[in-house]
Amino acid sequence: MSALVPLTAYYLRATFKSRFAVVFGAVQPLFFLLLFGPLFARSGVGSWDTLVPGLLVQLALMSSGLVGFGIVFDQRFGVLERLRVTPAGRTSLLLGRVLKDSVVLLVQAAAIVALGYAFGLRAPLPGVLLGLLLMVFLSVGMASVSYAAALTIRQELFAPLMSTLVIPLMLLSGALLPMSLAPAWLDAVSRFTPFRYAVEALRALFAGSYASSEVLWGVLVSAVFVVAGVVIGTRLFQRENA
Amino acid sequence: MIHARGLSRSFGAVEAVRGIDLDVSQGEIVGFLGPNGAGKTTTLRMLTTLLRPTSGTATVAGRDLFADPMEVRRRIGYVPQGNTVGPFSMVGEELRLQARLYGLRRAEAAERVDRLLTELDLPGMDQRPTASLSGGQKRRVDIAMGLLHRPALLFLDEPTTGLDPQSRANLWDHVRRLRDKDGVTVFLTTHYLEEADALCDRILIIDHGRIVASGTPAELKAAHGAGTLDDVFLAVTGRELREGAAA
Numbered sequence: 001m002s003a004l005v006p007l008t009a010y011y012l013r014a015t016f017k018s019r020f021a022v023v024f025g026a027v028q029p030l031f032f033l034l035l036f037g038p039l040f041a042r043s044g045v046g047s048w049d050t051l052v053p054g055l056l057v058q059l060a061l062m063s064s065g066l067v068g069f070g071i072v073f074d075q076r077f078g079v080l081e082r083l084r085v086t087p088a089g090r091t092s093l094l095l096g097r098v099l100k101d102s103v104v105l106l107v108q109a110a111a112i113v114a115l116g117y118a119f120g121l122r123a124p125l126p127g128v129l130l131g132l133l134l135m136v137f138l139s140v141g142m143a144s145v146s147y148a149a150a151l152t153i154r155q156e157l158f159a160p161l162m163s164t165l166v167i168p169l170m171l172l173s174g175a176l177l178p179m180s181l182a183p184a185w186l187d188a189v190s191r192f193t194p195f196r197y198a199v200e201a202l203r204a205l206f207a208g209s210y211a212s213s214e215v216l217w218g219v220l221v222s223a224v225f226v227v228a229g230v231v232i233g234t235r236l237f238q239r240e241n242a
Numbered sequence: 243m244i245h246a247r248g249l250s251r252s253f254g255a256v257e258a259v260r261g262i263d264l265d266v267s268q269g270e271i272v273g274f275l276g277p278n279g280a281g282k283t284t285t286l287r288m289l290t291t292l293l294r295p296t297s298g299t300a301t302v303a304g305r306d307l308f309a310d311p312m313e314v315r316r317r318i319g320y321v322p323q324g325n326t327v328g329p330f331s332m333v334g335e336e337l338r339l340q341a342r343l344y345g346l347r348r349a350e351a352a353e354r355v356d357r358l359l360t361e362l363d364l365p366g367m368d369q370r371p372t373a374s375l376s377g378g379q380k381r382r383v384d385i386a387m388g389l390l391h392r393p394a395l396l397f398l399d400e401p402t403t404g405l406d407p408q409s410r411a412n413l414w415d416h417v418r419r420l421r422d423k424d425g426v427t428v429f430l431t432t433h434y435l436e437e438a439d440a441l442c443d444r445i446l447i448i449d450h451g452r453i454v455a456s457g458t459p460a461e462l463k464a465a466h467g468a469g470t471l472d473d474v475f476l477a478v479t480g481r482e483l484r485e486g487a488a489a
Contacts, residue, residue: 006342014331077328082387085290086343087315 003088007096025063026108029055049123052116053202054175056135064142065166067101068150090237101143102136123206131205138198138222144229151236173199197221243427249298258284260451271428273442281451282431290320303395319388323399326384327372334368344391358386378409398430435471449479
């Protein structure tokens, strides 16, 4: 694990060198906040306190879901092989990137929450902070899965495939409109996606009900997702090793 | 330094390496030659823990390849055939990260990188973006990547391909110095037979995944009544090719 600190620091330096990428990763949720939020707040479906948690999960999906693209280049330029031949732990090779992604996500999420407050978000700060914590936790799983996908599927397919896949995952999570409005079949389908539980947990946290069953389920499902993601990701860094 | 028995690797139905035995002693410079697709890189990637052999056993730098790959990685340096850095990074930053991954502390890593940049004739390159380097400079950065942790055993996969004659000669000197000064064992592949002749204590020739000849350059030439390694190479790989056609 001693490799984790230099790796994370290295990736952070590299990422924040290009601020454009950091801003661009949050562009979609920002559009929803600016151009959809005002409609939503007057729709009678819910308030900013309902929408912002959904947008944070959307952000986690969009931002962390596509991070694997970075490793495609590392693979092409031989960087990945160079890292794999060192004694650095395979989990560190994965988590160094993932922790960087978490920091980027937090910066992006903070911007969305700040804008949300400007528009009319009323959520209590402890609830928001706990919500951000859960979102970052979830994103560790999402980023790991993204890297795993990038190491598995053909390079040129990664970007189109992942950017398409995150759309149904996002819609099924109820990030934009709560699943309580859904017909029974859609509600049932959405229960098979981990992000629905995260969205509901974040909404509960933003509403200040910290000890609710939604929070419990959100934490449990996210934990399973994170463990599965990290294990699969590490395996793929390990793959083909002697 | 390297002891391998029956090392094999298949990719689907293709047998890239078919049960090779290898013995390399400490301090040797061994040249591993063969036509394209003969199994050179596959063998190197197996010996450097990057590719799991389909069968066989190997001890590399005193550690079992299968039981103890982490300890093998600590003791070996590997310079792959292709690049080791992307175009958008700074030379020094990449090297320092690599040194840290080999377990050097921050200050040690900085010192070691400075030292290697000087030794490999890359002065003032620390803050240079890798995209601005010449082919020869880039190759020397790749080589520095494999030397940061002072490995006892160094694998070089076509280290001089694409270099001009001057850079190539410099690299030979550097490899010789590593062996003479630090006792580093070097296992390298090359397409340049005169390079193998000039640099290597011993030559192994691989073809169709099998070792078809082995010995000092002088022994090989004598055995095949050949004047140059080129003649030896044609003799052994040519014969092997005809056997393949007959079978």
